[in-house]
Amino acid sequence: MSSQLLSLAIWLPIxxxxxxxxxxxxxxxxxxxxxxxxxxxxxxVTLPLYAGFDRTQAGMQFVEQAPWIPGLNIxxxxxxxxxxxxFILLNSFITVLVxxxxxxVIEEKQAQYMGAFLIMSGLMNxxxxxxxxxxxxxxxxxxxxxxxxxxxxxxxxxRVYAAFKFFLYTLLGSLLMLIALIYLYLASGGSFNLLEWHxxxxxxxxQILLFVAFLVAFAVKxxxxxxxxxxxxxxxxxxxxxxxxxAAIMLxxxxxxxxxxxxxxxxxxxxxxxxxxITLSLIAVVYIGFVAxxxxxxxxxxxxxxxxxxxxVTLGFFIFNQLGVEGALVQMISHGFVSGAMFLCIGVxxxxxxxxxxxxxxxxINTMPKxxxxxxxxxxxxxxxxxxxxxxxxxxxxxxxxKFNFWVGFAAATTLxxxxxxxxxxxxxxxxxxxxxxxxxQLSDINSRELLVLGLLALAVLAMxxxxxxxxxxxxxxxxxxxxxxxxxxx
Amino acid sequence: xxxxxxxxxxxxxxxxxxxxxxxxxxxxxxxxxxxxxRWITALLTxxxxxxxxxxxxxxxxxxxxxxxxxxxxxxxxxDFLKLMLYVSVIxxxxxxxxxxxxxxxxxxxxxxxxxxATLGMMVMISAAHLLSVYIGLELxxxxxxxxxxxxxxxxxxxxxxxxxxxxxxxxSGLLLYGMSMIYGATATLQIGGIAQAIVAGSANKTxxxxxxxxxxxxxxxxxxxxxxxxxxxxxxxxxxxxxTLFIGSAPKIAAFAMALRLLVYGLFPLAHHWQxxxxxMAVLSIGLGNLAAIAQTNIKRxxxxxxxxxxxxMLLALMxGIVGGDPSYMIPAYSAAMYYVVAYVLMxxxxxxxxxLLSRAGYEAENLxxxxxxxxxxxxxxxxxxxxxxxxxxxxxxIGFFAKFSVLLMAVNAGYIVVAVIAVMFSLVGAFxxxxxxxxxxxxxxxxxxxxxxxxxxxxxxxxxxxxxxxFGIFPQAIxxxxxxxxxxxx
Numbered sequence: 001m002s003s004q005l006l007s008l009a010i011w012l013p014i015x016x017x018x019x020x021x022x023x024x025x026x027x028x029x030x031x032x033x034x035x036x037x038x039x040x041x042x043x044x045v046t047l048p049l050y051a052g053f054d055r056t057q058a059g060m061q062f063v064e065q066a067p068w069i070p071g072l073n074i075x076x077x078x079x080x081x082x083x084x085x086x087f088i089l090l091n092s093f094i095t096v097l098v099x100x101x102x103x104x105v106i107e108e109k110q111a112q113y114m115g116a117f118l119i120m121s122g123l124m125n126x127x128x129x130x131x132x133x134x135x136x137x138x139x140x141x142x143x144x145x146x147x148x149x150x151x152x153x154x155x156x157x158x159r160v161y162a163a164f165k166f167f168l169y170t171l172l173g174s175l176l177m178l179i180a181l182i183y184l185y186l187a188s189g190g191s192f193n194l195l196e197w198h199x200x201x202x203x204x205x206x207q208i209l210l211f212v213a214f215l216v217a218f219a220v221k222x223x224x225x226x227x228x229x230x231x232x233x234x235x236x237x238x239x240x241x242x243x244x245x246x247a248a249i250m251l252x253x254x255x256x257x258x259x260x261x262x263x264x265x266x267x268x269x270x271x272x273x274x275x276x277x278i279t280l281s282l283i284a285v286v287y288i289g290f291v292a293x294x295x296x297x298x299x300x301x302x303x304x305x306x307x308x309x310x311x312x313v314t315l316g317f318f319i320f321n322q323l324g325v326e327g328a329l330v331q332m333i334s335h336g337f338v339s340g341a342m343f344l345c346i347g348v349x350x351x352x353x354x355x356x357x358x359x360x361x362x363x364x365i366n367t368m369p370k371x372x373x374x375x376x377x378x379x380x381x382x383x384x385x386x387x388x389x390x391x392x393x394x395x396x397x398x399x400x401x402x403k404f405n406f407w408v409g410f411a412a413a414t415t416l417x418x419x420x421x422x423x424x425x426x427x428x429x430x431x432x433x434x435x436x437x438x439x440x441x442q443l444s445d446i447n448s449r450e451l452l453v454l455g456l457l458a459l460a461v462l463a464m465x466x467x468x469x470x471x472x473x474x475x476x477x478x479x480x481x482x483x484x485x486x487x488x489x490x491x
Numbered sequence: 492x493x494x495x496x497x498x499x500x501x502x503x504x505x506x507x508x509x510x511x512x513x514x515x516x517x518x519x520x521x522x523x524x525x526x527x528x529r530w531i532t533a534l535l536t537x538x539x540x541x542x543x544x545x546x547x548x549x550x551x552x553x554x555x556x557x558x559x560x561x562x563x564x565x566x567x568x569x570d571f572l573k574l575m576l577y578v579s580v581i582x583x584x585x586x587x588x589x590x591x592x593x594x595x596x597x598x599x600x601x602x603x604x605x606x607x608a609t610l611g612m613m614v615m616i617s618a619a620h621l622l623s624v625y626i627g628l629e630l631x632x633x634x635x636x637x638x639x640x641x642x643x644x645x646x647x648x649x650x651x652x653x654x655x656x657x658x659x660x661x662x663s664g665l666l667l668y669g670m671s672m673i674y675g676a677t678a679t680l681q682i683g684g685i686a687q688a689i690v691a692g693s694a695n696k697t698x699x700x701x702x703x704x705x706x707x708x709x710x711x712x713x714x715x716x717x718x719x720x721x722x723x724x725x726x727x728x729x730x731x732x733x734x735t736l737f738i739g740s741a742p743k744i745a746a747f748a749m750a751l752r753l754l755v756y757g758l759f760p761l762a763h764h765w766q767x768x769x770x771x772m773a774v775l776s777i778g779l780g781n782l783a784a785i786a787q788t789n790i791k792r793x794x795x796x797x798x799x800x801x802x803x804x805m806l807l808a809l810m811x812g813i814v815g816g817d818p819s820y821m822i823p824a825y826s827a828a829m830y831y832v833v834a835y836v837l838m839x840x841x842x843x844x845x846x847x848l849l850s851r852a853g854y855e856a857e858n859l860x861x862x863x864x865x866x867x868x869x870x871x872x873x874x875x876x877x878x879x880x881x882x883x884x885x886x887x888x889x890i891g892f893f894a895k896f897s898v899l900l901m902a903v904n905a906g907y908i909v910v911a912v913i914a915v916m917f918s919l920v921g922a923f924x925x926x927x928x929x930x931x932x933x934x935x936x937x938x939x940x941x942x943x944x945x946x947x948x949x950x951x952x953x954x955x956x957x958x959x960x961x962x963f964g965i966f967p968q969a970i971x972x973x974x975x976x977x978x979x980x981x982x
Contacts, residue, residue: 069968071975072897112870134896138887145881148926152934153866160934164926171886171922175915178896182903182911 005049006062006078009088010126013042013095017118025111032103035114039099042121043092049085055473058082058481060131060195068135074192077132082478083259083329084128086471087252090336091128093460094248095121098241100453101344105351106154106239113154116146117241124249128256133181133192136260140253141174147242147250154239162230162237169230173217180213184265198264201490207269214262215273221254224314225284228307235303236356240347243299247306247339252332255313259325259482263317267486270318277318282411284311289418293425298349298356301426302342305382308415309335315412316397319404320486325479326472327396333471334381334389334464341378341457345371348450349430352443358429362436367443372431374446374454379427381461383420389464500558503565505550506543506573507613513539514606521599529597536602537584540609544577553980557619561681564619568981571973572616572748572829579741579836580609585952586844587733589945593851596641596731604641605737608634612745618752621670621680628666628713631745632659635738639730651729658722662712669705672698673758682757689760703761706753707768713746714802717775724783727795732850732857735791736843739798740836747832750809751825762813769810770910776803777914781921791857793924794842797883798835800921805831807914808898811905820904822982826974827897833970834882834894837963841879841956848872848945848953862928864937872943873932875957882960884925885918889964897971 016038023031054061060079068076080088098117106113123146126139144167152163185192188200202210220227231251235243263270270277285308292304309331316328348371349364350356365372381388384395394415402409435441446454464471501508517539521532547570555566584605591597611630618624636659640652674680676698677688688694712719727735754765780800787793808828812821849856849865856862866873882889885896895918902911945953963970 069893069971071968071971072900109866112866138892141892142887145886148929149933152930160930163930163934164923167926168919168923172919175919176912178899179903179908179911179915182896182900183908185900186904 003062003064005045006064006080006088006125006129008045009042009049009092010078010122010129012045012122013038013092013118013125014122016042017115017122020118021111021115023111025109028110031111032099032114035099035118036096038118039092039096039121042118043089043096046089046092046125049080050089050474053080053082053085053474055082056477058477061085062129063131068132072134072192073190074134075132076135077193078129078135079131080129082475083482084256085474086329086333087128087249087256088125090252090333091121091124091249094244094336094340097340097344097453097456098244100449101244101347102239102241103449105347109153113150113239113241116150117245120146120150120245124253127253131194133184133194133197135192136194137174137178137181141171143250143253144170147246150242150245151234151238155237155242157237158233159237162233165230166234169220169227173220176213177217180210183210194260198485200265202266204268204272204491207266207490208272211262211266211269211273214257214266218254218257218262219280221257222251222310222314223254223307224280224311225288225307228284228288231307232300232303235306235343236297236299240343240350243343243347244340247302247343248336251306251310252336255310255317255328255332258314258317259329263486264482266490268489268491270486271320274318274320277314278408281311281315281318282408284308285315285412285415286418289415289422292422293418295422296358298346298358298426298430299343301358301422302339302346302382305342305419305422306335306339308419309339312394312397312412312415315408316393316400319400319408320483321400321403322479322483323396323403324400325483326475327393327398327400329393329475329479330389330396330464330468330471331393334393334461337457337460337464338378338381338388338390341374341454341461342382344453344457345375345378348446348454353439358426360437361430361440363433363440364431364443366435367440368445370451371446371454374458375431376427377458378454378461379423381465383423384416387462387465389461389468391465392468499560500556502550503556503558504563504617506546507610507617509546510539510543510606510610510613513542514603514610517606518599518603521602524599526597529592529599532599532602533584533588533597536606537581539606540577540581540584544574547573547577555981559623561683562620562623563614563617565617566981567977568751569617569748571977572744573613575833575836576609576612576616576741576744579744579840580605580737582840582844582952582956583733583737583740585948586736586840586847589949590731590733590847590850593853594642594731596733598641601638601641604634604638608638608737609741612741615745616748618749619682619756621674621682624749624753625663625667625670627745628749629663631742632663635659635742638734638737639726641734642731645731647729648731651726654729655722655726658712662709662719665705665712666709669702669707669709672702672705676702682752685757686759689758699761700764703758703764704768706758707765710746710750710753711772713742713749714806715799716772716802716806717779717799718772720776720779720799723799724792724795727798728789728792732791732843732846732855736840736847739794739839739843743798743802743832743836743839747805747829751828754809755812755821755825759813759818763816766810766813769806770907773803773806773810774910774913776800776806777917781917781924784921784924787924788859789857790846790859790862790928791843793859794839797921797924798839800917801831801835801883804895804898804914804918805835807902807907807910811901811907814905820901822975822978824901824905826971826978827894827901829974829978830971831894831898833974834890834963837956837960838879838883838891841875841953841960842883844949844953844956845872845876845879848943848949851941851944859928859931860938862931863935863939865932867937868940869943871954875954876932877929878957878961880925880928882964884922886922887964888961890960890967892964893967893971
């Protein structure tokens, strides 16, 4: 089996992006077909990762190692375990959809648009498979650049504000993390190898300080309450593709960071600070759920719903049982599909009406029946209806939480009501009822390209909802190993 | 009388002697050239620098040789820094030619003064004696004063030159005063001798520390560190952009060499004194530089304040070499500082080069607004500028990131975690104004649709500059190990 697959997953989209940029927006057809080919090829090279993944092993697979900066003992070290492999697939899959979604609606500087998304796809694959902390950090920060441009160049009226807020908020977190990484480098005797860091013994005080530094970095990215305020702005102003990538992949980076850094490096601090993390997560789940209820802008509503759903993920991590962690991981992937689909649906309507206000719609089902059916389906998934992927993760986390403490589980379970309330109420106001106004009357139903994009996502959501075994099976051994590791004190 | 005269070994100073000779030749040749043949002077100047580079490269043997009665040292550090110097002066010549021609400043004096300044910097780099430090510094400074005022009819440039001259003279006075005190305490002007005298304990500590304070002030003035930074914004702003480009690049190398020669080679036994001074200046420079840069609307002023903050970062590494009397981290710390300077010079050359690229006859593109919509006027050069700005902000994958990283690594290693956290927080502030430039180029519509015209050599070199900033960011090892190797062989 080839062991260059991970490198391919990172660099193929990036070099492809340069080819797309070189082709230029003037040769539009050639350029976007090239972008699509690159995206599809990028997805195809990740498939052997799943097929060839040894499910019985907890350790890293497809490992690649080469010296990068020998002077500082920094390596180009890649590898995936059951926790990260699925995100690479998810990321590459979403990139294909984003390229398709931007096919006609982006009219200005389309080559740069496609290029930015492809570069970002490669960088994010890099984040998920980097096992050297510096390599991780470099990908982690570099991925801010394309997103900043995507929001700022192709975004809405307040895009400049949103782009700056996004960039500076995230940079704040990652700079503190940089100091933490340097500290760990010195504490581990001059190594940036993540797996070695997992074994480094640390006193409680440094553990807590490190945990806090990582918390700032990853909490901003997740985002957790109270550092979530950049997300609604970024989502509302970003173009559809940007919102999709932001919700489907970028938010996962923060949660992934918790699993890869915080938990295994500072297990005692994680246990010690778990009540804090659980509290913050529950606030996100419940309070942000209420905030979502009163939104009048669809994108904002889905953005808040994302924060609420991500609260579930962090909750799952910090109750330290198999159900919780696996549920959180399933929830992350499911949320990738569902939130991506929700933003795509809103994008479909926005392209036609140039409005995201719920009040401007009404009775869309009369003019766009196919679309309304899909929209309703994704809304159901977003509110956690059984047989959709949204249900599996939430149910697992709630079960895990009840095992941990009944009242925590109870509070978490309110999301089933809140989620259904805000999502379905929005669908009711947008899609059902009589045709609201003349604009809605003139709407045309989705074309085959949009149908393809949404249909693929619908299939994924349904498959994961009915038969989640292929997903949980992959992560089982690694999660088990992680929990065992976290249970052992490093003091 | 002549019986006592020993002909010194001229071989180690061959590049300096060649340059001095060529300065005379160019001065004479230029007298016979009209404005139309000025290109001959320019060509001769570049050839001279290439000749110096060839001599330096071919006489580089890795040995530290003292000559001229131990006043002049030729070691690998000097050779390396001189080669960097030639590269940056050649870049300055290429970037400024069109600008100067369009303003009638393309005169023989410019080339001669530029070479005199270069000679001064070379002497500073190779100084092994307080007198040669001073002679080199004055040769550089006097040439710079004249260069700033080269546009005789511009009141702003004249004012800047006056200010520079008055403050520069004051700083030279401080430096001389400090030198005289150190001479009083140690009875020698030879840098190595000073260190021996202090170690031997024969020097008066009080006088020595007094002298040190004045010396550090003089160095800080040359570097432009707070609180000796006042001249930087005014001179950068007032001088013709081509001259700003020069002041903002090569002299930083010389100032770094001066700091290294005086503080490390000469006064390392007093490290615990000057390291504290450097720390205060570093924190103040990083703080003030970044905060003040936000308020600027003129890009030259903005880059001036950014220069202040960058020099502050460099000082962070310079102060981390000797940890509690333990000199074992000297090499990595000083090579981090050196790497920072090299990286900064590359970025600074590129950024001012971009300002020159946008300027035309009768039009100074020195306001931030002039960068508006550059992405639509020239996507390639917008990308180059974006790379430079992100690099200055310290975002990977660019050279500025690894420069910042290695400096922070050494600071944390020396136990200055709080200082490192302050530094990264201010570089978060700094990210804002670099991002603003990217925002202007990418998010805003152009106000000026004029196509960008520049000679081919400038386009090529500026592109190469941008690519170098990106490439050395992806492969930072090359320059890092060169810096470390040069220091190992010279200490």
